[in-house]
Amino acid sequence: METALADVIDNSITAKAKKINIDFSWNDGLPWLAIQDDGCGMSYETLLLAMKLGSFNPLDERKANDLGRFGLGLKTATFSQCRKLTVISKKQDTVHAMEWDLDSIKDNSEQGWRVSILEETDLELIKEIPNLITALNEQESGTIVLWRKLDRLDDFDSLKVREKKLNELIDHSRNHLELIFHRFLAAGPGKQSLKISINSDPLIARDPFNMSSNATIELPSQIIQVDSKKIQVQPYVLPHYTKVSAEEYEKYAGDGGYLHNQGFYVYRNKRLIIKSTWFRLMPKEELTKLIRVRIDIPNSLDHIWKIDVKKSNASPPEAVKRGLKQIISEVEYSGKRVFKQKGYKLESQILEPFWHRKISSGKVSYLINRQHPMIMSITNQLDTQSNTSLSAILKSIEASFPSDLYFNDFANSPESIDKPVVDEDELKGIISMFYPLFKAENLDKDKIISKLLQIEPMASNRKTTAKIIEQMELNYD
Structure with a gap:
C-alpha cells in the first residue's frame, strides 16, 4: 500500500x-x-x-x-x-x-x-x-x-x-x-x-541524514557527468551516539538500525527512489554504518538507471558506478574515523582505569590494571600465597573477557550498553576502603575527593561521592 x-x-x-x-x-x-x-x-x-x-x-x-x-x-x-x-x-x-x-x-x-x-x-x-x-x-x-x-x-x-x-x-x-x-x-x-x-x-518529514544536527558531518559534494547530465553526490556521516541524545540516535537509526541503513539514497527530482544500498561496491560494515550518501538524478536519466514501474528500484550504469566507487573510497575513511576517534577518547577518560589496552605483534588484549588503587589496597594486606591466588583469579577474568558478546551488542545497539548501577550504600562501602588510607596520609577533604574521582565507580558518581566524604569527615572529626 x-x-x-x-x-x-x-x-x-x-x-x-x-x-x-x-x-x-x-x-x-x-x-x-x-x-x-x-x-x-x-x-x-x-x-x-x-x-x-x-x-x-x-x-x-x-x-x-x-x-x-x-x-x-x-x-x-x-x-x-x-x-x-x-x-x-x-x-x-x-x-x-x-x-x-x-x-x-x-x-x-x-x-x-x-x-x-x-x-x-x-x-x-x-x-x-x-x-x-x-x-x-x-x-x-x-x-x-x-x-x-x-x-x-x-x-x-x-x-x-x-x-x-x-x-x-x-x-x-x-x-x-x-x-x-x-x-x-x-x-x-x-x-x-x-x-x-x-x-x-x-505527516512529519523523516530526514535520513539528520541534517538539523550540528554533529552531522557534511562532506564535500561531487558531480558525476553522464550524457551531458549532472548527477550530484552528497555524502554525510551521521553523529556518533555519544554526540546526540538516546532518543535522537534511535530516531535516525531507521527500520533495521544503522548497520542496515547505511549506503546510497537515490533521489529522482527530490523523491526518494531507493535507499540503503552500496550497489555491491562495498560491504555493509560496522565501522561504516554512520555513512549515508544522497544521490540526485534527473528524470532525463531514467533509462540508464533502469527505473522500474513502481519507482522503488534503480540500478546505476557502469560509468556511474566507477564514479561512485571513487567517491565512497574517500567517504569511507571519514566514516570510520568517527569510531576510531571515539575509541581513543574513551581510553583516557579515567586516570586510574581498571583495564589496560595492550597491543603486541598486532594483537589487541585487555588486561586488568594490577596497580589500580582498589587492587593495591587488597594485595597490600595479603600474604604471598594469597597474592598468588588473587593473581590467578585476575588472569582467569582477563582470559574470559566476553569480547564476542561485547562486540555483537555494541554492533547492534551501542546506546544500550551501560555500566552497572552502583547505589549509594555500595558506593559508601567502596569509599570506606580508601578513606582510612587517605587520612593516614594526612590528606584534606578536597584532595581525598580529587583522588577518588580518578577511580570508577566514583568518577561516574561525583555528587554522591562528595556527599559521602562530607559525612565521613563529620564523623571523623
Missing part, C-alpha cells in the same frame, strides 16, 4: 499540489481510501488519458519536475489495492469524473475494457466522500482519487482482524511516505513545503 500511495502522490506533486489529504475509513467492513489534492486538476481529455493504461511512452522526454515514468502509476497502484477506482477532477470551474470497476468489466466481458464517465447525479450517489466532493467544489482546482472494494485484506479473517490490518497498513504507509517525500515535507528556508495528512493528522 505504501508504494501505491506514493505513486498517486507523485501525480499530485506533478500537478503542483500544495496540500494532499489522505482519508480512509473502515466503513463497517466496506473500507475506502481517498487521496485529495489542490493541484491544477484535469480537463476531460487529460482525465481520459490518465485513466488509460500505459498512457505515456517511457522514452518520451518529460518536464523536469515530472515524477511520472510510464503512465501506469495511477492504475497499477489502484488495482494493486482495490477493484474500483473513481477519479474526480476540477479544472477551470468544471468537474469531470471517471471510474474503473473491475467487477463490472468481469461481469460484462463482451464489452471489453470501457471506462465509465460519471455525471453529477452519479457523484451524488457516492456516499463515502460527500464532504470531500463539497470541498473540491469550493476549491479553484484539484483532484480526488477514490479507492473502493479494497481486496488486499484477507477475506478469511474476522472483521475485527481485517480492520486492525488496515490500520497497520496505514501506519506503515505513514512512515514510508514521511521518508520518501521528506524533501517535499521540509523544503527548507525560503521554499514552500508540501503538506500531506492522513485523516487530518499531518
